[in-house]
Amino acid sequence: MATSRKSTRVDTKRSRTQEEPDCTPPRRRNAAETRQAILDSARAAFTRAGYDGVGVREIATGAGVTAMLVNRYFGSKESLFAEVVDVTLSRPGILTREITTMGHDVAALARHISAALVDATSPTGTPLDGFLIMLRSASSPQAAAILRDKFEAHFEHRLVPALPGDAARERASLMLALIAGLQLMRQVIAMPSLTGADPCTLEKQVEALFRLLIIPNV
Amino acid sequence: MATSRKSTRVDTKRSRTQEEPDCTPPRRRNAAETRQAILDSARAAFTRAGYDGVGVREIATGAGVTAMLVNRYFGSKESLFAEVVDVTLSRPGILTREITTMGHDVAALARHISAALVDATSPTGTPLDGFLIMLRSASSPQAAAILRDKFEAHFEHRLVPALPGDAARERASLMLALIAGLQLMRQVIAMPSLTGADPCTLEKQVEALFRLLIIPNV
DNA sequence: GTCGCTAGTCTACACGCGTAGACTTCTGGC
DNA sequence: GCCAGAAGTCTACGCGTGTAGACTAGCGAC
Structure with a gap:
């Protein structure tokens, strides 16, 4: 042996x-x-x-x-996980990259985010590591606590200030929820309705949703 | 011993x-x-x-x-899980209950769904078992496969036919993604931005998103 | 050349997991 | 009253987990 x-x-x-x-x-x-x-x-x-x-x-x-x-x-494994989440979220991601390089053209911004998201969650695209780690680790209470802290810290400082208008925190959180939900259904669960959907149709729907969350006054 | x-x-x-x-x-x-x-x-x-x-x-x-x-x-544990998911999804849930009892007033429908969702995901509300099981089991590949089949089967037959207009499957899937994402962020990860948000503000935002997905022609 | 420090490994523990097969105990029909 | 068969339990196996402590080996300074 x-x-x-x-x-x-x-x-x-x-x-x-x-x-x-x-x-x-x-x-x-x-x-x-x-x-x-x-x-x-x-x-x-x-x-x-x-x-x-x-x-x-x-x-x-x-x-x-x-x-x-x-x-x-x-x-410990837990500390390692915390550090992994931290460095992963620190690297430029879909939201921070698009938003920090945006002009004030919210329509174009919504279009870019939607396109990047649909592409990233397609079978051939490069997945969004940060969200994928969250989706696959949410079941563990310890991991969930770490994810809560890290996500809150990172997006509170980078996404929320970039959103103009009222209720920016709520809108930012809903954007995260939308990204997470879409990635969950498309990549983790891999529902045929979404993996097999026409990317163009999907993009238009998602774009409309994001436009609603980016524009200040609904 | x-x-x-x-x-x-x-x-x-x-x-x-x-x-x-x-x-x-x-x-x-x-x-x-x-x-x-x-x-x-x-x-x-x-x-x-x-x-x-x-x-x-x-x-x-x-x-x-x-x-x-x-x-x-x-x-086996796996078969038990499959049966649990099946019976849980068979019971009337947030979407099927609202949609099957709706008139054709999509605005009221969006309002009802949004209110029910925000209430169910609040700390004091009764959580949505089906989605919670999915969110906390998605990390297991075997569980994910079961969830994919059951969710697809149940919502393909009950939610999609109830949605008028084009791209009903995509819109239905996006509704599921939105519900899942919101519940993930609010209950599983429990982000303070969402757990501590004003329910009324949140409800309005969520309602606008659902209205977009329910109404046929964007 | 050699010695100390640190990067890295080995062995071991105590536990929890899913489940297989043999076993015991209760109950309904004659 | 009794017995077949079903309802339920016990013991055990093999594996995988996170991690603690003792150990080995290679590199840099003198």
């Missing part, structure tokens, strides 16, 4: 080395790089399967290290 | 008996009643914690039986 375990470990190490055989020197024992590798592996894993659906051993294997090292760097 | 296990079992049985000491005769060994008790317990548990968040032992305890009996009646 010890033999098989040992061979597994050797394979793992070898695979990491062989992934980039001559591009970079083996560069082992680099704390910063290893930490980043764990973070990347964790983000991919949480996006794919959610907080409860992935184990630290799996994350560690994806980074080419051992499970215990994950806990040595991040303290 | 055997003693403590035995005492646990006795306690469980006694607690079920004592819950209704004189209302009904003990009435043990009733298959239909037991099956229903398991179904009820499972629905409550799945609503609270989702497919992955609850174990068959917990469901069994809630029904006053043993874990193995659950599998004897329903085959």
